[in-house]
Amino acid sequence: xxxxxxxxxxxxxxxFATYWSLHSHLRLQNLLVVVASYVFYxxxxxxxxxxxxFTSGWSYVVGLLELHRWDHxxxxxxxxxxxxxxxxxxxxxxxxxxxxxxxxxxLNAFGMSPHVSSLQVILPVGISFYTFxxxxxxxxxxxxxxxxxxxxxxxxxFISFFPQLVAGPIERATNLLPQFLTRRSFSYPDAxxxxxxxxWGFFKKMVVADNCAVVANFxxxxxNTHNGLAILIGVFMFTFQIYGDFSGYSDIAIGCSRLxxxxxxxxxxxxxxxxxxxxxxxxxxxxxxxxxxxYLYIPLGGSRCSTGMRIRNTFAIFLVSGFWHGAxxxxxxxxxxxxxxxxxxxxxxxxxxNLNDVxxxxxxxxxxxxxxxxxxxxxxxxxxxxxxxxxxHEAGRWLRDLADWSGYALLQGFPHEGRVxxxxxxxxxxxxxxxxxxxxxxxxYPRTTILRHILYFAIVxxxxxxxxxxxxxxxxxx
Amino acid sequence: xxxxxxxxTAFSSFIVLVFGGVCLLEIKSEVKAYRREIIAPAGSVVLVxxxxxxxxxxxxxxxxxxxxxxxxxxxxxxxxxxxxxxxxANPNVLKTVVxxxxxxxxxxxxxxxxxxxxxxxxxxxxxxxHYRKNVRSMRGGLKVVRDNMVGRRLRHFxxxxxxxxxxxxxxxxxxxxxxxxxxxxxxxxxxxxxVDKLKACTGLENLTADNQCFEILDSIISIARTSGxxxxxxxxxxxxxxxxxxGEKTLERFTAVMKDYAASRQCDYxxxxxxxxxxxxxxxxxxxxTKTGAQKLATALYLELQRLDAL
Numbered sequence: 001x002x003x004x005x006x007x008x009x010x011x012x013x014x015x016f017a018t019y020w021s022l023h024s025h026l027r028l029q030n031l032l033v034v035v036a037s038y039v040f041y042x043x044x045x046x047x048x049x050x051x052x053x054f055t056s057g058w059s060y061v062v063g064l065l066e067l068h069r070w071d072h073x074x075x076x077x078x079x080x081x082x083x084x085x086x087x088x089x090x091x092x093x094x095x096x097x098x099x100x101x102x103x104x105x106x107l108n109a110f111g112m113s114p115h116v117s118s119l120q121v122i123l124p125v126g127i128s129f130y131t132f133x134x135x136x137x138x139x140x141x142x143x144x145x146x147x148x149x150x151x152x153x154x155x156x157x158f159i160s161f162f163p164q165l166v167a168g169p170i171e172r173a174t175n176l177l178p179q180f181l182t183r184r185s186f187s188y189p190d191a192x193x194x195x196x197x198x199x200w201g202f203f204k205k206m207v208v209a210d211n212c213a214v215v216a217n218f219x220x221x222x223x224n225t226h227n228g229l230a231i232l233i234g235v236f237m238f239t240f241q242i243y244g245d246f247s248g249y250s251d252i253a254i255g256c257s258r259l260x261x262x263x264x265x266x267x268x269x270x271x272x273x274x275x276x277x278x279x280x281x282x283x284x285x286x287x288x289x290x291x292x293x294x295y296l297y298i299p300l301g302g303s304r305c306s307t308g309m310r311i312r313n314t315f316a317i318f319l320v321s322g323f324w325h326g327a328x329x330x331x332x333x334x335x336x337x338x339x340x341x342x343x344x345x346x347x348x349x350x351x352x353x354n355l356n357d358v359x360x361x362x363x364x365x366x367x368x369x370x371x372x373x374x375x376x377x378x379x380x381x382x383x384x385x386x387x388x389x390x391x392x393h394e395a396g397r398w399l400r401d402l403a404d405w406s407g408y409a410l411l412q413g414f415p416h417e418g419r420v421x422x423x424x425x426x427x428x429x430x431x432x433x434x435x436x437x438x439x440x441x442x443x444x445y446p447r448t449t450i451l452r453h454i455l456y457f458a459i460v461x462x463x464x465x466x467x468x469x470x471x472x473x474x475x476x477x478x
Numbered sequence: 479x480x481x482x483x484x485x486x487t488a489f490s491s492f493i494v495l496v497f498g499g500v501c502l503l504e505i506k507s508e509v510k511a512y513r514r515e516i517i518a519p520a521g522s523v524v525l526v527x528x529x530x531x532x533x534x535x536x537x538x539x540x541x542x543x544x545x546x547x548x549x550x551x552x553x554x555x556x557x558x559x560x561x562x563x564x565x566x567a568n569p570n571v572l573k574t575v576v577x578x579x580x581x582x583x584x585x586x587x588x589x590x591x592x593x594x595x596x597x598x599x600x601x602x603x604x605x606x607x608h609y610r611k612n613v614r615s616m617r618g619g620l621k622v623v624r625d626n627m628v629g630r631r632l633r634h635f636x637x638x639x640x641x642x643x644x645x646x647x648x649x650x651x652x653x654x655x656x657x658x659x660x661x662x663x664x665x666x667x668x669x670x671x672x673v674d675k676l677k678a679c680t681g682l683e684n685l686t687a688d689n690q691c692f693e694i695l696d697s698i699i700s701i702a703r704t705s706g707x708x709x710x711x712x713x714x715x716x717x718x719x720x721x722x723x724x725g726e727k728t729l730e731r732f733t734a735v736m737k738d739y740a741a742s743r744q745c746d747y748x749x750x751x752x753x754x755x756x757x758x759x760x761x762x763x764x765x766x767x768t769k770t771g772a773q774k775l776a777t778a779l780y781l782e783l784q785r786l787d788a789l
Contacts, residue, residue, distance in 0.1 A: 020479060186479045186482075188479070188481060188482050191479075191482045192482065192485075195486065218664075221664065221667065453489065456489065457492075457493070457496075460493055464497070
């Protein structure tokens with residue numbers, strides 16, 4: 001089931017009403033969350049449920065085994081087996097064909113021609129997200145940061161909680177699991193804030209991202225219009241498509257969770273207002289970057305080691321992060337590019353210089369801040385070009401076309417969605433700039449009731465009239 | 479919580495009322511336009527009233543006497559609902575009805591999305607208010623809505639409301655040619671149209687004589703014959719790539735079922751499923767023709783209708 005569907009419009013009020021009617025029965029409430037989440041997830045394909053149930057069950061059992069030896073040293077063997085199983089499942093479904101293809105290519109390079117057919121494996125939606133969530137539980141239990149739970153229903157609810165199940169935020173057991181172990185009470189301000197955040201998320205996804213997607217696909221999927229301007233516009237639109245899509249989904253997920261009295265972590269903090277690449281990575285997909293920081297970067301030594309090790313650790317985290325996104329050399333290339341851009345800041349200890357709010361105490365940024373934001377935006381855009389390309393070869397061809405100034409002719413047949421997209425991008429940037437110190441782009445609102453509701457109505461009108469039609473959430477493929 | 483539920487309900491109701499009001503105004507103007515449009519131009523003898531494959535694929539200038547009242551996204555049951563009105567408006571003009579029975583018309587399943595819900599309701603209202611003579615009960619109306627959950631049609635409709643495409647090409651009907659060819663300009667889009675079509679035509683391999691489409695076709699044939707019209711069943715072309723992906727066996731089976739049906743109902747059957755205009759520029763996407771393709775198909779149809787003495 002996707003958020004922008006008729007089914008979800010009917011599903012959410014039904015679950016909401018039932019959920020709060022059970023507010024005095026915690027276990028029943030959690031059971032409802034599990035059932036609703038499994039219905040939500042199984043709507044794509046019921047077979048996906050087997051895998052998530054196995055991952056949840058396996059991680060729960062590992063936690064129980066660790067609980068039995070709680071007063072002793074944590075079992076490294078148990079952790080290793082748990083990691084092996086979870087990452088193995090992820091590796092099989094997501095990366096098997098990639099490794100097979102690379103192996104065949106390598107053997108071909110040595111003159112051998114093995115007959116290996118690719119596996120017919122469906123990639124379950126959101127597998128990377130819930131697998132990492134389960135891993136965080138296992139690792140936190142090992143580190144004794146959280147006591148394993150005996151309550152299977154609460155645990156299954158933690159893994160499968162439907163708002164964040166398929167595209168994050170990737171929640172930590174230390175944040176989300178305790179919320180399922182304690183009674184939740186309805187909060188009117190939270191629910192209103194949640195609705196507002198959902199509305200904003202729908203605007204970002206259905207109006208901004210989907211209109212940008214039409215234009216990005218128009219130019220980037222069409223090999224015959226490969227002039228530099230077309231590529232530039234396509235990549236620019238994709239930059240906002242991926243942001244609107246992913247951050248929109250996160251806003252809907254976080255807003256929806258508030259309706260159920262559950263607080264999820266923030267996932268985006270206006271990354272296109274970042275002043276350098278380090279700040280960009282503190283603002284983009286925060287749940288994933290902090291996951292890699294806490295479970296990969298720091299265990300490898302983090303920044304508290306020699307320069308050589310710091311470089312190694314930085315490359316490791318960015319390459320793995322790129323590879324997490326998909327089994328393609330373009331994602332690895334994207335990670336490597338960001339690693340190369342991040343390293344100079346890290347080595348010169350300038351990676352933590354922009355910790356304050358941009359344009360703090362002012363309405364507009366200073367010229368230097370604006371220049372920094374523009375530079376960082378261009379760098380991010382360059383990275384997205386690699387991210388969007390189907391192959392390194394295609395990315396190279398786009399770069400070549402970009403550098404070809406002779407191809408900058410007037411564009412013909414510019415889609416209508418492009419005009420809408422440009423207008424909505426400006427609206428998005430203005431709203432997010434005004435709310436840059438808030439949790440999301442529509443957190444601030446007029447205090448006058450009538451004005452506030454006019455604004456809500458205006459957003460609904462924009463969604464109804466300017467959403468071009470259902471485009472898939474990009475991050476579902478991860 | 480009561481306060482929250484009340485506020486959300488009140489706001490949602492307000493949205494529904496406002497959009498409903500706008501819809502009702504639109505319905506009024508649409509019904510007016512519809513009454514103007516269903517009158518066949520002088521010299522018409524053949525009526526085609528199907529979906530985008532005929533709306534885009536048959537040039538009435540080339541096929542003399544053709545009244546092309548097809549519209550993008552129209553389904554067979556909508557044709558069934560509209561036919562009595564069109565025939566009543568043109569009692570002595572038309573002689574033959576050509577019904578498209580290609581896979582994308584008979585065995586089709588489109589998706590729904592949240593942004594289309596308002597237009598779904600509006601579309602149902604149009605049917606109910608204007609065609610209520612033919613929709614005998616609320617259950618019948620709901621069945622029309624349920625069977626008509628066609629996202630693409632409503633997107634066309636919403637685009638027409640925003641002035642992006644001619645209003646005529648959305649709900650009402652008429653020849654709606656296109657010049658662009660995905661096959662030439664955008665191979666990825668063409669590939670998507672192949673995949674889309676295959677996904678939408680669910681159940682093609684399992685098509686049998688008791689499929690619901692035949693029930694609707696029976697009604698259409700009965701309505702046409704009551705008005706003294708001859709019925710010709712037509713299968714519009716599919717591009718060779720789409721045919722190959724679908725599988726020749728499946729399509730042969732489909733053609734056999736359609737042939738049997740036509741024979742059992744004493745209707746003529748023209749099979750253009752494998753019609754090939756010989757030029758990539760004639761194909762817009764996997765099952766729609768461009769302007770030049772529409773001219774070629776209309777010429778071929780004209781010759782076949784002449785052969786059948788249906789003109």
